Amino acid sequence: MTSTLETTPETDSAERGGIDVTIVDDPDRLVVLDGVHNFRDLGGYAMGDGRTIGWGRLYRADGLHRLSDDDLDLLDAIGIRTVIDLRTAAEIDQYGTFPFERHPVAFHSLSIIDATWHDAHVPTFDESEQGEVDFLTWAYRDMLAVGGARFAQAIRQLAVPAAVPAVFHCAAGKDRTGVLAALVLGGLGVDRDVIVADYGLTRAGMERMRTWVESNHPEMAARMNETPSFMLAAHPQAMANTLDELVSEHGSIRNYLATIGVGEAILDALADALTD
Template sequence: MKKYILLGAISMPVLAAAQLADSTQRLVRMQGAINFRDAGGYATKDGKQVTWGKVYRSADVSHLTDADLQTFRNRHIISVIDFRGTKESAAAPDRLPEGTKYLLSPAGSDSLPNMQQMAAMIKQTGFLQTMYGSPSVKYYGERYRPLFQQLLTLPDTAAIMYHCTGGRDRTGMATALFLYALGVPQTTIEADFTASNVYLAPMHAQMFTMMSKATGMQPEQIKKEMELRPELLQSFFSALAAQYGTVENFMEKELGVGPKEVAILRSKYTK
């Protein structure tokens, strides 16, 4: 994995490369999972830092090894939220330490296109713009509310992890909302988001090849359509603001995170 991080960072914008510089601390080395990382360490606009070791994100965790399960325990992860759809999660159930609290939060995921449908949408371009834009806003409240409600009540000695299949889109939006609530600058949030392009490089290469065969498009064309870009998160936040007036209004109405709860989150997850 490390060689992909170093090679990928060369071609990434300076800010994203800087984000990857802390990967030895941020990236949790798992034998049976990729893109498993700590959301801590980022500076906030008011001069604080997001606390390390409290909030984790990941791709699929159905193949964790016994050693990985011990890593889970060592990091005091007591709760896991799964953003995959019902069939998607049933096809690859999470492997977690006994006693871990597990919650499936699938809103909108059961509506995601299959490979053939996705291939057709990619040919028309704009697949990810639809996923991050106004057509998907109706799912965000139901999908992400359980995460924020658990973040508000998570014991100080415990940690939480959330994931989807690739740990990049649904998981990336969740992380963006979490960091936004803590007052992390937008450019930093975008750098964390696009870093999945590097952490997932091996998986992306395989996925782009499969999509190329399904669409007849060149892998580079697929890559251009499917790589994560800052503009996607900008569309995500813009869609929330267009629907609710502000991102803060969305968070208060749909996630139950108003000014009082924001203060709680910042007290719990920054220092």
């Protein structure tokens, strides 16, 4: 597998609170593809039971409808068995899905939100770094309130026997995907700061996507240029706020998951699947 990972300021140890999260920067984490720019392996992270998530078991990604033929060959080599699409029905109708008719997988469409931010009423936030944090914190809180049961369904699907290797994705692999990744990792007992740092890698993914669309997809580039900057941000502090709020209210991410129907048995089954 050909992989590379860009080193960016948001992934330095100082911003991560000084803890050792070197594993986040593993050069094999990013799977380099032609049309998909934020396809990342969630392997290598230590779980709460002392085991480590295996490499090549679970991936997070952006829009898989953009996969090229060469990309599909690579996913075939990886052995992807399950694809979970977190986008809305309108997004799927407009852009299409993972080409499962050419690469058979267990495909699940689980729309986390009913409408994207472009089509829904969103409060106004400052076009500043603090505005980015405030918007994303608000958005992820709203996403959990609206889509908690759908996040739970996605986790249950990942825990189904023989579901992995699996990938879950949305449009940019940033928000819906980012929250689901945080819930999965948090439920498995991965350190909070590691989860936040993993989320922060999406900043580089967004830059890769912007570079690609400017050269290959002018209509998408125009939409990105018209989008408020806070909607395109991936600020780690927003994910830290989200996790801290859940822990403050429920005691742990695992306890929160229990309230939405993801119990100990499901998380234990998922942990076993990701380490076998």
